[in-house]
Amino acid sequence: MSTTLNIAKREFRSYFDSPVAYVVICLSLFGLGGVFFNYNGGFWQANRASLEQLFVQIPRALSWIVIPVVTMRLIAEEKRSGTLEMLITLPVKDSEVILGKFLGAWGLVLVLLGATIVYPALMFGAPWNLGALDSGPVAAGYLGLALYSAAAVAIGLFISALTESQIIAFFVTFVVLFFLHVLGAGAVLSMLPQRAEYVLTFISFDSRLASFMRGLVNTRDVVYFLSITFGSLIGAFWALERRKWN
């Protein structure tokens, strides 16, 4: 376990050794703020002490920019530059490498998520006291975001393990996550027959996250995100093992 944590720690720190972490966190917070208050009428029009907008927009910001950027280099870059050989020939298990990298990247995303707590703290606490916030949906929403981001990071990691090119990893991850979001959108669903609609709703990130936003922690949704996480991690493990036979 300590090996896994060492790898995770190094991975996490390496984001802060380059501008990646700072740029990603700052831009995301600025972007989110703008969208939250202005997009689609924004917060003021809704006239409710709710963070719903935030929970709708965060996953999209994460999936379409942050997570592809954060995960693209995880394995792909190590393979391309050759550092992977150095890492793997230390006494580490392949599973520890995968898990360590996953934790490092997920850690960064969680830091970013944690930073968004600034919004409710400032708005509904000091200094602005905009009203009494219903804390249940907020807590459930953050739990949903944490689970969702684990799944999305695991998918990104898996894709990064399949290629040596960061660019390919970025785009494939982007496309996969994009579709996992839009699959559940009303416009897409209305074009399809009932049965397909059911299937798409079942695998869509958006529809899975919706219940968390309303304050509902549904075991089915939790299991869904956990299954995707584990499945992708196993996929990444398998992709890393593949080098032995190629």
Next chain:
Amino acid sequence: MIEATGLTKVYGAYRALDRVSFEVRKGEVVGFLGPNGAGKSTTMRILTCYNSASGGSAKVHGYDVFDEPLAVREKIGYLPQRAQMYGEMSVKEYLRFVADVRGIDDASFNKRMRNIVEVCGLGTVLGKDIRQLSHGYRQRVGLGQALIHNPPILILDEPTSDLDPNEKAEVLEYIKEIGKDRTVILSTHNLGEVEESCARAIIISKGRVVADGAIDEVRARGGRVRYQLLVDEKAALRGTAPSNEEVSAALGAIAGVLSVKELPTDDRAHGFTLLGNKSTDLRGEIFKLCVEKGWLLLEMRRDIQKLEDVFKSLTKGDEAADRLRTAAPADEDDEPADEDEDDDVEDEAGEDASDDDDASDDKADSKDED
């Protein structure tokens, strides 16, 4: 310490390793030699459990590389070819990271660090980011990380490739120092390095071991002796100075001379390299000939064939065999003969075995093959 038995590695239809067997005993420093693409890196990657063999088995320090990879990796320090490390980390941070992953505590880390900084000469760069270091320093850091846990076995894959001559000499010096109390296996295609730093050589070509033994033994395998001589071009004891052709023809006529090759010299002397069998000493005959003809013999030198010559004859013959094999309608090996599995492409310029002044390869091709 290291025991490989019938290692085979197949990439698709390409056979990178073909039943490679060898043994490295405790305390030996062994040079693992071969041209680019011969299978050196593949072998090392199997020994370090990075890749798996398609067939055969290998044991390192008594542990099987397939069944107990973690135990194997604990016992070895490995420096991959063109060692790549995380550029954004400082040297100290990187070494600390490697030590953490290897489970070394602070006290022993500090102790080891002192030793490594001294042995690898890292004192001045500890705080620098790895990406700012010159190639030579990076290689030293690579050596440092391989030594951090004081391993009994070191596996070094082309530790001197891409280094300039000064850096090369330094790294070799470090390896010699390190090898005093460890088992070291180091791969290279530079024969001078092996002669300098190893007691034993294993030569591998096209995935097969073609020679294995003490350097002198391997060198003697050619079974030939080389003579180099200079004859004065301007003056003679008697009569006129000889012409190049005259000397060359007379030398070729001596019984026991296998080949005569002219050496590039200035306009004062004719230079030649002769090749003879090890069993007969030709120096007397050559001297007699010069006295008879009245030539001024300026210099004569006899040396046992260089490792380079043996290497050339062994690996060149093998390539010829390989060409024949691909020409035949064989069912395996439809890759081009020079297919290179371990990305050595940039090293081609480093194939430095070809510019030597020897005469061996003309005749050696088809002989000592096995």
